Amino acid sequence: MSRSILKQRLITEYPTSTISDAYRSLRANIEFSIRGEALQTISVTSALPGEGKSTVTASVAVAYAQTSRRVLIIDADLRKPAQHELFGLSNRHGLSTALTKRSGLNDVIQRTNIDHLEVLTAGPLPSNPSELLESISMTELLETSKERFDIVFIDTPSIMTLSDALVVASKSDGVVLVMKAGKVKNEILLESKAALDYGQVKIIGAVLNNVNR
Structure with missing residues (x-):
């Protein structure tokens, strides 16, 4: 699914579509996986580029916002960001300006056309980018976000x-690994899991994306 199509789908919302139902199921599975645990910051990543992690991040955040919870998406891809394109937002200021103290957090968080969802x-x-993400400022920003929002997707x-x-995953409460069907070999997935395990990151679960139903 292209980003332009996703943007239209997110804004217009098709609550009875198969795609929407799939993300509601993903929301339920995440809730089941973290039941009884105080997990507020969830990183979404993939083994390789082009597996749809940004699409999954945006869509599952929408699914959470539909339950009237306060949801924030943080685009921590400081090399090839996508969330501003998906939601049609300005990228003039954002995470990088907040981490370098050129903007306050309140000044850079943007509302979307979806109730309860900000980006x-x-x-x-x-x-x-690596130094900024590893900084104390990033840790503090995540802690502040947890105070303001019910759940934060990164x-x-x-x-x-x-x-x-x-x-970023090491600073999060947990991580979801997105895998594109037919793209990534098993050994690459195992290496990705090993890297997350080495970093003592809690793996909440995995999403198999682009499956031919």
Whole structure:
């Protein structure tokens, strides 16, 4: 599914469609997986680029917002961000400006056309993304977000191409691994899981994307 199509689908919302039902099921599965645990910040990543992690992040966040919970998406892909395109938002300011203290958090979080859902876009691409994501400022930003929102979804880069995903995942309460059917070999998935285990990241579950039904 292209980003332009997703943007239209998110804004117009097809509550009875198969796709919407799939994301409601994903929401229920996440709820079941974290039942009894205080998990508020959930990173969404993939082994390789192009597996649909940004689409999954946006869509499951919409599914949560439909339950009237306060939801925030943070685009922590400071190299190739997507959330501003998916929701049709400005990317002039965002996470990068918040982490470098050029903007306050309240100034960079943007409302969407979906009730209860707000987005912190990536902002201008910085020269030092890994350092910003690993900073104390990022830790503090996540803690502040947890105070303001019921659940926070973090869109991160893929695991096997950049260290950024592991840096952010280690600061999150848990991670969801997105896999595109027919794209990633088993050994790559095992390496991705091993990397998350090494970083002592709690794996909530995995999403098999682009399945031919």
